Amino acid sequence: MSTRERILDAAARVMRERGVAHATTKEIARAAGCSEALLYRHFDDKQGLFMAVLQERMPAFALPDDAAGTGTVEGNLVRLVGGLLDFYADSFPISASIFSSSTLLARHREAIAAHGAGPQVPHLRLQAYLEAERKAGRVRPDADVEAVARLLVGAALHHAFLVAFWGEGNAAEPGLGERLVAPVLPALLTG
Amino acid sequence: MSTRERILDAAARVMRERGVAHATTKEIARAAGCSEALLYRHFDDKQGLFMAVLQERMPAFALPDDAAGTGTVEGNLVRLVGGLLDFYADSFPISASIFSSSTLLARHREAIAAHGAGPQVPHLRLQAYLEAERKAGRVRPDADVEAVARLLVGAALHHAFLVAFWGEGNAAEPGLGERLVAPVLPALLTG
DNA sequence: ACGGTGTTAGTAAGTATTCACTCACACCTC
DNA sequence: GAGGTGTGAGTGAATACTTACTAACACCGT
Incomplete structure (x- = not known):
């Protein structure tokens, strides 16, 4: 190295x-x-x-390749949310530290704007997946996919926040992905 | 003063x-x-x-007094989420700064543990509201109220994160509370 | 009323330490 | 010997914190 x-x-x-x-x-x-x-x-x-x-050294946020149309919407969402939980668990400590200095934040913001990256990427990606599923007819046409994406991404971020605050102890929470996805399914699925 | x-x-x-x-x-x-x-x-x-x-100097997180059983569940949730959005918008910049120093974080964690306060309070309070509504029969008995609370609180935190990152510019987003609450309603409401 | 005594609120001017950063120089490989 | 890789020993500036001091005010015995 x-x-x-x-x-x-x-x-x-x-x-x-x-x-x-x-x-x-x-x-x-x-x-x-x-x-x-x-x-x-x-x-x-x-x-x-x-x-x-x-x-x-920020962990890459890589949603698994667009799985729209394959498997089940629920299964795909659980997998995506699992990825989000890992991503935020890794990146939150460093992300939060950006806010400790207004100048560091400003420089980072500019650098990131040039790349089209930034903290809005995760929920936009998740939203894009949901829109693809909607186009494929597996998600209700009247579903507010942006709101759903924000709910799921937010819950993952929130979990990372709690873990970072309380220490590494209570990190993995098995089945969390499934539990977070379940409440939004009725609003998504065609029925 | x-x-x-x-x-x-x-x-x-x-x-x-x-x-x-x-x-x-x-x-x-x-x-x-x-x-x-x-x-x-x-x-x-x-x-x-x-x-x-x-x-x-951290803004107090005050959920309006327990409104369980009054008004509509949707209306109450929108109001609660609105409060969460305001709360996190105010507190996020300082909250994030705690993570800039492991010793400051440790001291804050200990101080907070003594008071029974901490970052888990908002979603526990929201969860308690939902449980009260469940007991009152206005929320499905099989609803995962903890997961729903985490989704809503997480979305509010996530929004504050984005606002803090991009600057004060795009702060208020009218109707955001309603849009965030809507997708979890089908999983909550008795049919 | 008045001086004496103590307390509170405040500061100017430090000190010791830590910080980010530099430079002259050594070592190595080609 | 030239250029890349690396360091020990610094430097000035900034930082957290202290000290020695003053002005204002309250209380109290005479």
Whole structure:
């Protein structure tokens, strides 16, 4: 693994485990097993390093390839929500830390706007899946798919928030995906 | 207004507007219009001041008094979700900042555990309302009220997250409460 | 009424430490 | 020997926190 990658891993680890406030250059260098000076060979400054972590060490949000029309809507939704729960569990600690600095937030916002990425992507993707199912006739034509997408994505985010707050202890909650999907099914399914 | 209150207001304002990273003692003192030394007359240390802000300047989450059995379930839920949207819109910026420091998070967690407060309160309260309605026979006996509460609370939190990320611009979204409540109604209402 | 005594509210000017960041220099490979 | 990779030893600035001090005010015995 290249030094740059080691530094990025170390920085991400410190940010996750101790919070951005403690993610000092000294702490990151110690975690990466190198000198502080070396950080500056690979990154312009500390904010540049943070930005690289945000862009290269945020867990990718990959919804499984569009399964619209295959399997059952319920099964697909459960799988998608499971992916959302994992995604937010991994990304929430670092995402939240962005809000600790207005300047970091502003830079991140600009960087992200350029890529078409951003925090609205998950619910837009889920919404797109539901729209495809609606087009396929497996979801009621009058269903508010945007609202449903927001409910499901929100519940996943909320769960990550609680886990991050209370510590790693109560992380996995088996069957949560199924339980979250069930209440919105009557509003979705053609009947 | 007492000096202590002025300092708390100033600290909360700086934390909100510029983020905890920029909430230095100097900055807070300047915002409060006093000397840094005075901060230490009223608080043990900076973390103590932050803790006081978290405990005394977080917007109170007040669900309107238990309306179970009155009005319509839909109307009550819309009102409750509206309250949640306001609550999270106000509290998210400061809540998120807790995660910037593992030690601050740990202290806040302990302080909160003592009060029986914490981030699980909103969805427990909403869940309690739904259970009351179930007992009153206005919600299906087989409805998963916990899952529904998590969906609605999560969607409100998610909305606050997006607003905090993109700036104050796209804050109010009229009719959002109604749209979020509608998809869970079929799973709740007795038919 | 008046001086003495203590308390409260406030600050200017520090100190020690930590922070992000730099630089001169060493080591290595080609 | 040139250029990439790496470091020890710093630097000035910023930070959290302290100290020594003042002005205002309340209380009280005489």
